Amino acid sequence: MRIRILILSALLAVLGNVAAQAHAFLDRASPLVGSTVASAPREVSLTFTQNVEAAFSSVQVTDGNGARVDQGKPQVSGNTMRVGLKSLSAGTYRVRWQVLSVDTHKTEGSFTFSVGGR
Amino acid sequence: MLCCPNLTRAFALALLLLALSAAEACAHCFVGPRFLPATLATDDPCVADEMSLPTVQYSKTGDVPPATEWDISVELAKRITEDFGISVGETWSQIRPPGGPTMAGFGNLETTLQYQLLKDGPHELALLLGLVVEWGGTGAIHSGLADPWSTLTPTFYFGKGFGDLPDSFGWLRAFAVTGQIGYQFPTRSFDVDAGAFIPQTLVYGGSIQYSMPYLKSEIRDYQLPDFINHLIPIVEAQFATPVANNFGNSPITIGTINPGVIWVGTYFQVGAEAVIPVNHASGTGVGFLGQLHLYLDDMFPTTIGRPLLGGSSAPPQQLKF
Numbered sequence: 001m002r003i004r005i006l007i008l009s010a011l012l013a014v015l016g017n018v019a020a021q022a023h024a025f026l027d028r029a030s031p032l033v034g035s036t037v038a039s040a041p042r043e044v045s046l047t048f049t050q051n052v053e054a055a056f057s058s059v060q061v062t063d064g065n066g067a068r069v070d071q072g073k074p075q076v077s078g079n080t081m082r083v084g085l086k087s088l089s090a091g092t093y094r095v096r097w098q099v100l101s102v103d104t105h106k107t108e109g110s111f112t113f114s115v116g117g118r
Numbered sequence: 119m120l121c122c123p124n125l126t127r128a129f130a131l132a133l134l135l136l137a138l139s140a141a142e143a144c145a146h147c148f149v150g151p152r153f154l155p156a157t158l159a160t161d162d163p164c165v166a167d168e169m170s171l172p173t174v175q176y177s178k179t180g181d182v183p184p185a186t187e188w189d190i191s192v193e194l195a196k197r198i199t200e201d202f203g204i205s206v207g208e209t210w211s212q213i214r215p216p217g218g219p220t221m222a223g224f225g226n227l228e229t230t231l232q233y234q235l236l237k238d239g240p241h242e243l244a245l246l247l248g249l250v251v252e253w254g255g256t257g258a259i260h261s262g263l264a265d266p267w268s269t270l271t272p273t274f275y276f277g278k279g280f281g282d283l284p285d286s287f288g289w290l291r292a293f294a295v296t297g298q299i300g301y302q303f304p305t306r307s308f309d310v311d312a313g314a315f316i317p318q319t320l321v322y323g324g325s326i327q328y329s330m331p332y333l334k335s336e337i338r339d340y341q342l343p344d345f346i347n348h349l350i351p352i353v354e355a356q357f358a359t360p361v362a363n364n365f366g367n368s369p370i371t372i373g374t375i376n377p378g379v380i381w382v383g384t385y386f387q388v389g390a391e392a393v394i395p396v397n398h399a400s401g402t403g404v405g406f407l408g409q410l411h412l413y414l415d416d417m418f419p420t421t422i423g424r425p426l427l428g429g430s431s432a433p434p435q436q437l438k439f
Contacts, residue, residue: 022384022385022413022416022417022419023384023416025331025335026335028339029335029339032338032339033334033335033337033338033339034337034338035339049384050384104419105416105419107148107151108151108239109151109335109336110151110336111335111336111337112285
């Protein structure tokens, strides 16, 4: 009985004090992950499952040769990070991101999107 | 300690409660962009702050006629430092033979020390060393559900995601594998009561898994329903093969193959698997395994979700590519 009480106490302690913060996963992106868009986008927008810290979050976009095609400083608002793009020609581009959620968990990822009929 | 199993368990759980109240929570298994979920039958290759509460298994033994067995277990894992952790687990079992008396009670207390050898993000590779100790005499030895001797199992764990394959592999990059292999030493070589040798055993297993979250965020977003995007279909397998000191015992390998699925949420995951014995010695018919698993590092990021020692209380470094 004593063990059951201890286990139950531990469970209640855990479930009763949950903070509303966690790892920030990529929830959606524009352009969509792995998509092909007909016209060149003017920015990349990343929306995460948690709010992220602007000072410790970053995104870069590169073309097929590895050259940077993003421009300007990424803008963070809540759980969304945006970065402007240079004028893109047809081709495949890679987006690499790192974010720090507001509870200091770091996550990272990358994906590609294509412009034009490729 | 051997004479007071209940006090031993109570003491261990009291220590856990103390750790929960004074410590910080820890991370689950991220390796670069890859998240490896906590597997149900085997172990993932990361030290972590997490809790399985409960894990429930239903199966039928390989006896003739088979007995019905229920196992309910709890495990709590806690990082001591960034790369070193400890877990404590306990299982309550009930075995009901047809027409016979029902046996029920706790198994031996199990602790595991784990050290993170490697986390290679770009290659989605994680390596871990562990020492699993089952403390003899801490369970219901008189019911036959626990042994009076201890066992030590040095174990090597690994995990590998295939996201580093070329983009041309497409959706195949969402696959990952995990595995573990250990050598189990009993602290006695002969069971006087049963008149039998106690074998040394090779214990091994692993999983192959397909991450829908990875497919959505790294490869292609098919805009599937949100529930689907949280699923990780998985097949686990676990085996035990006696390899030494097995004179007069069966040399047969026992094990199960467990197809199932894990739903991964923000603060917890829920997993369910079928349990298919690989031979008659491993069980009868198809069993069931289910688990609720809590991510303590996400639930308590500033308290028990961090390592006890050397946690990152200082502001993080500016991230750079």
